[in-house]
Amino acid sequence: MSLRDNPLGELKVPLTWAAGIALIVAVVAATAILLSDRRETFKAEAYGVSRKASDTVLAPVGDVLATPGRWIGTSFDTVRDYFGAASENADLKTELREMRQWRDVAIALRDENARYRTLLGLKTDPPVPMVAARVVTDSHGPFADTRLANAGRERGVKVGNPVMSENGLVGRVIGVTDGASRVLLLTDIASRTPVMIDRTNARAILTGDGGPNPRLDYLRGRDPIREGDRLLTSGDGGVVPRGLPVGTAVRGLDGRWRVVLASDRAPIDFVRILLFEDFTQVVNLKQLSETPTPPPTPGPGMPKSPGAEVAATEAPEPAQAKPQAAPEVVAKPAAPKPAGGVAQAPAAIKAPGAEAAKSGASKPAAAKTDTAKPAARTPPAKPDDATKPSSKPKPKTQPAGGGQG
Amino acid sequence: MSAARGLQPWRWLGVPMLQAIVATILFGLPLRAFGWQLPQPIFPMALAFAWAVIRPSILAPFAILVMGLILDVFWGGPLGLWALCLLIAYGVALAGRTMMAGQSQAILWAWYGLTTGAAMVSGYLFVMLDSRSSPGLIPAAWQFVATIVLYPFAQRLIDLFEDADVRFR
Numbered sequence: 001m002s003l004r005d006n007p008l009g010e011l012k013v014p015l016t017w018a019a020g021i022a023l024i025v026a027v028v029a030a031t032a033i034l035l036s037d038r039r040e041t042f043k044a045e046a047y048g049v050s051r052k053a054s055d056t057v058l059a060p061v062g063d064v065l066a067t068p069g070r071w072i073g074t075s076f077d078t079v080r081d082y083f084g085a086a087s088e089n090a091d092l093k094t095e096l097r098e099m100r101q102w103r104d105v106a107i108a109l110r111d112e113n114a115r116y117r118t119l120l121g122l123k124t125d126p127p128v129p130m131v132a133a134r135v136v137t138d139s140h141g142p143f144a145d146t147r148l149a150n151a152g153r154e155r156g157v158k159v160g161n162p163v164m165s166e167n168g169l170v171g172r173v174i175g176v177t178d179g180a181s182r183v184l185l186l187t188d189i190a191s192r193t194p195v196m197i198d199r200t201n202a203r204a205i206l207t208g209d210g211g212p213n214p215r216l217d218y219l220r221g222r223d224p225i226r227e228g229d230r231l232l233t234s235g236d237g238g239v240v241p242r243g244l245p246v247g248t249a250v251r252g253l254d255g256r257w258r259v260v261l262a263s264d265r266a267p268i269d270f271v272r273i274l275l276f277e278d279f280t281q282v283v284n285l286k287q288l289s290e291t292p293t294p295p296p297t298p299g300p301g302m303p304k305s306p307g308a309e310v311a312a313t314e315a316p317e318p319a320q321a322k323p324q325a326a327p328e329v330v331a332k333p334a335a336p337k338p339a340g341g342v343a344q345a346p347a348a349i350k351a352p353g354a355e356a357a358k359s360g361a362s363k364p365a366a367a368k369t370d371t372a373k374p375a376a377r378t379p380p381a382k383p384d385d386a387t388k389p390s391s392k393p394k395p396k397t398q399p400a401g402g403g404q405g
Numbered sequence: 406m407s408a409a410r411g412l413q414p415w416r417w418l419g420v421p422m423l424q425a426i427v428a429t430i431l432f433g434l435p436l437r438a439f440g441w442q443l444p445q446p447i448f449p450m451a452l453a454f455a456w457a458v459i460r461p462s463i464l465a466p467f468a469i470l471v472m473g474l475i476l477d478v479f480w481g482g483p484l485g486l487w488a489l490c491l492l493i494a495y496g497v498a499l500a501g502r503t504m505m506a507g508q509s510q511a512i513l514w515a516w517y518g519l520t521t522g523a524a525m526v527s528g529y530l531f532v533m534l535d536s537r538s539s540p541g542l543i544p545a546a547w548q549f550v551a552t553i554v555l556y557p558f559a560q561r562l563i564d565l566f567e568d569a570d571v572r573f574r
Contacts, residue, residue, distance in 0.1 A: 019461035019499065026466035027492050030473065034485030034531065054478045062434060069436035137479070138435035141445050142544035143532045144482030147435070174481075182481050189536045211541035267437040 047159065047175035051182070059150045059180035062136030070269065128241060130164075130272045131155045133181070142210035145188040147171075149271055152179045160239060162274045168245040168262025169193070169233060170271055181273065186246070186261060187214055195246050195259075196234035200224050203234055206246065206259060213250065213258040225249050231259055241276050417459065417566040418468050425449045426475055433479060446551035449476060450524065451559035453491045454517050457498035458505060458559075459566045469495050483535055486528060494524035510560060517556045525549050 037048075081088070116122075133151035151157055153176050161173045163183045171191065175182035184191055191208035195216070202224030204216040219225060229249040235242025245262045252258040425448040432443050449472045456465040473488025480487075497520045498505075505516055525545060532540050 015463075016461045016499075018463050019466070022463040023466040023492060023496055023499065026470040027489065027496070030470055030485045030488035030492055032485075033474070034483060034489055037484040048484065050474075051478055051481075051484070058430075058479065061430070065431070066434045066436070069434050073437060135435045137430075137433045138442070139433055139445065139480035139482075140442060140544075141480060141482070141548055142540045143486060143528055144477075144480045146481030148481075184481070189532055189538060189540050207538060209539065209541040210544045212544075267435070269435060 047182070051175055052177035055148060055175065055177050055180040055182055059136050059148055059152075062148060063134065063150055066136055073267065125241065129156075129275045131157060131275060133271055133273055135183075135269055135271060136180075140185075140187075143189060145185040145191075145208065145210060146174070147183045147185065147268070147271075149181050149183055149273065150179060151273060152176050152181050154178055156275050157181045157273050158275070162233075162240045162244065162276055164244060164272045164274065165263040165266070165268045165270070166272075167265045168247060169240070170263045170268055172240070173273065183271070186263075187212060193240060193246070194234045194236040195231045197225050197249070198230040198232055199226070200229075203236065204231075204257075206231070212264065213252065213260060215252065216249070216257040216259060219257060225257055227251060241274065412566065414464050417562070418456070418462075418464055421452050421455075421562055422449075422468055422472055425452055425472065429476060429479060444551040445548060446555055447476070447487070447491075447521075447524075447548065448555065448558075449473065449487075449491055450494060450521055450552050451517075451555045452562070453495040453524075454498050454520050455559040455562035455566075457495050457502060458513070458563050461499060461502070466492060466495060483532070486531055489531065490524040490528040493527045494520040497523045513560065513563075514553075514556045517559060518553045521549060521552050525552075 131151050133149035135147045136150050137148040139146050147170075149163070157173060157176050159173055159176055161181075163170045163172060169186065171183045171185040171188070172193075173181045174184040185208070186193060186206060187208045187210065189208055189210050191206075191214070193206040194203065195206045196203050200221070200223075202219065202221050204219045204225075206214050207217045208214045216225070216231075227250060231246040231249060233240045233242060233244040233246060247259040247261040247263075250258055250260050428448045432445055432448075434443070436443055449469065452472070453469050456462065456469070469491045470488050473486075473491045474484065476482075476487040476491075477484045498516070501516060501519075505513060508516075525548070529540060529545060
């Protein structure tokens with residue numbers, strides 16, 4: 001049928017106006033989708049069905065398409081390694097000599113650490129299980145830096161799991177489906193990671209900005225950082241385990257502190273997804289947020305009412321708790337000089353503190369902080385039990401921290 | 406006769422759209438040689454510009470919306486970001502369509518740069534509002550440069566389809 005035979009052929013539609021209206025409708029739809037998107041949250045349901053479906057399809061497709069590229073990349077590396085073998089050999093020999101010295105230091109430190117842990121009764125972190133995966137797609141634009149890894153829900157990967165390469169932290173999982181997981185890189189604009197400077201223990205937030213070197217925000221203290229300082233994850237917030245290598249500090253062109261990521265040393269083709277349980281996933285948040293109501297205390301000029309009598313009988317309880325709790329705080333094993341309160345909890349407390357002091361704890365402050373937690377959580381106990389680092393929390397004297405799992 | 410029959414949408418919308426998606430996927434593979442990664446240009450930007458120049462269309466904005474959403478899903482960015490940015494680029498090109506008529510390639514290239522710039526600035530602002538943090542200017546500039554280099558593809562599409570339908574001459 002030709003155009004003239006068509007009954008609607010003579011109908012003149014103001015096409016520019018119609019196109020304009022179609023454009024407005026499409027813009028409204030896109031805006032609504034954009035406003036409803038919540039990709040970087042820790043909620044698994046925020047990662048929509050469309051994303052899950054596309055990731056499931058993209059993972060095998062990307063894997064197949066990337067295979068020739070991997071072969072080519074490997075060939076390039078082989079050629080480069082062949083021509084650079086002599087100089088690399090010399091560098092490696094030098095590095096090996098240094099590493100041998102470090103190995104001896106590490107063995108000595110490991111032994112010392114083990115002794116301290118035994119003395120302190122410190123609860124160490126359990127080993128984190130991990131899953132190996134291959135990166136199949138890679139986006140590195142200014143507004144999105146993510147990768148798709150070919151291990152998903154079937155292998156126990158969950159939203160929030162940290163992802164590492166052989167050199168350091170890469171990012172965290174923001175979406176999981178069968179056979180694939182989407183990794184938000186440290187360089188993404190939505191990425192925020194709590195880190196610490198290894199040398200000074202100062203804390204900062206690593207903030208991605210789409211570039212290769214994310215910046216350090218919220219740095220505190222006087223001279224907390226220097227060029228070349230090593231950065232590790234701080235573990236604050238419980239999302240990422242403490243001590244994962246992140247990178248090295250450098251001063252950016254804009255004058256801000258930035259990080260050369262350790263994971264950038266080599267192509268990120270294989271990654272390890274740490275099946276790390278987030279602190280907030282483990283604890284009973286409801287129990288943790290419960291705050292017991294303090295008993296009412298009568299004012300000095302207030303007449304005594306039956307209610308006040310009840311309060312007066314209950315009031316001494318927290319007051320009694322104080323002197324009982326005090327010896328346990330003092331009983332920090334690494335404290336160099338035990339205070340007078342020790343007398344209430346005699347030999348059992350004295351022994352570990354004295355031994356730790358003798359063995360010359362290099363960081364008494366750090367040891368104090370670590371031990372303060374279990375001690376503060378311990379309820380008033382009998383002198384015989386005083387050395388036990390943890391026991392069941394008692395809600396009346398331990399309001400906030402009792403629910404830790 | 407064939408010209409009077411009109412241009413089928415799959416020819417000037419469907420096929421280029423498919424090509425742009427395939428190119429985006431290929432450039433999103435994790436390839437790295439001698440420490441260099443593939444650039445990541447916005448292939449659909451060339452289509453958004455060319456479609457607006459070729460003719461006003463009701464289907465084109467929705468095709469751009471779909472393409473933008475595919476881009477967001479593939480790159481793992483905020484869903485709707487590139488859909489909106491590409492539609493803004495299309496809108497700018499559509500608004501300046503009459504001014505572009507009969508202009509030389511260099512001028513059209515400048516217009517293409519302008520529409521790409523408008524899209525990227527919008528994207529920058531949206532991301533800044535969304536994440537309450539400024540994206541890096543250097544990576545944004547790199548992506549802008551990688552995208553404006555794609556103008557010859559847009560020109561090729563314009564040359565192919567601008568005069569394909571006698572009703573739009």
